[in-house]
Amino acid sequence: MDLNLTTQSVSTRDAVYRVLKNQILLLEIPPGTSLSEKEISLKFNVSRTPVRESFARLAHEGLLEIYPQRGTVVSLIDSELVEEAQFMREHLERAVISLACNSFPESNLRSLKINLAKQKLGIEEQDYKSMFQLDEDFHHIIFEGCAKKNTWDVVQQIKVHLNRSRMLRLAADHDWEHLYNQHLHMYEAIQAHDAARSDLLMKKHMELTLSDQDMLKQKFPTYYK
Amino acid sequence: MDLNLTTQSVSTRDAVYRVLKNQILLLEIPPGTSLSEKEISLKFNVSRTPVRESFARLAHEGLLEIYPQRGTVVSLIDSELVEEAQFMREHLERAVISLACNSFPESNLRSLKINLAKQKLGIEEQDYKSMFQLDEDFHHIIFEGCAKKNTWDVVQQIKVHLNRSRMLRLAADHDWEHLYNQHLHMYEAIQAHDAARSDLLMKKHMELTLSDQDMLKQKFPTYYK
DNA sequence: ACTACCACACTTGTATGGTAGTATGGTAGT
């Protein structure tokens, strides 16, 4: 395997980190897999040092578990962690959208409107890949409008634990039409400065994500703790 | 300087990490100070490797800023980050205490009661050092009772950004009597399953922490971004 | 057949040398 060092990362450590993280999140390296610094360093044709530093970072994020002098494994999905991640995300998102109802820059409101239009287009063209990104962007714009950049970063960090679980479900089983309507209503609530309504809408919106955790656990028992 | 390797840390990396983090949080190494791997490794009589890995971790937490091939400095306090950290902490704490009002184990309720008694004692004896810990414990017990261990960990992580700012204020300027009463009222709200009241109480409680940020910024301009 | 033991092949942890990029201070030229 070869690392693509052209994409701004520059440092081999970051490159290794990104590739590994991607593979783990996409379940290309399934939970429970044993890794070793040497193995990865050979695979990528780099020394152990940058690999080791990537391992440390991934372990800190909860995607790897390092057992000194014994080995390193891709961590199993921890349902408790998934549930709590969802809990945290919900409350932070609700807090932020309530803020947005108090004051929200006109430019960000326009961005939301544009985003919604793109979503509508995406649904018609059944471009589910870009729908994922637009969904992400929609929420990001709200955080930006509230000057809550760091909070967004924390939410992203927290979401790491959700992602593998979400990946197990088929990408296509989202009811995009429903999602679009929820986004639209949130937009309207922000525009109308209706904090109570936005809070309720976001609550419902978040509930969608965490539905069939138990089902997944039964279907992929070896992936879960 | 010598590292105390006796205290469970075992690995020199963790030891270096803890000592550095402590010194930074206690402002013994003030914001803006330049560090280098070599300098610290000589100071602690260890090789550059564990120092380097500690640097990476501290940088990830936002306490250091690493400029490749140029140097590493202790990050300045970012008021925006402090404000957002407080924002996140408030909403997570409020969400959890509301949960606690719905259902809370009897044993944790007892722990809270015991903690309150110790607080009362601490105030009488003017033992402010243990008051810090009891305050911390009180909130921790609530999270435990709601089975929100991971959320607690995230809050701890977020609080890193608050700590240096809090450190600048005198430790003694807390109105412990007031804090005790707030804790007591929260305890009563949990016991009475009064979520709305607990939410309001926690909101007020959190507001205490973030008061005179601007004053601090004027008083210690070189510490802030 | 069974057990105790030990050599060995792993693992991660630590130390160190070399590389490339950056800031700085002195110097030569204008």
Place this chain on the structure above:
DNA sequence: ACTACCATACTACCATACAAGTGTGGTAGT
């Protein structure tokens, strides 16, 4: 006096060697 340039002394980054702990399979002894 001022500027452009370059040697030098840094820096963090990466590669590599060694150290120390752990699991395992084979072997000798019972």
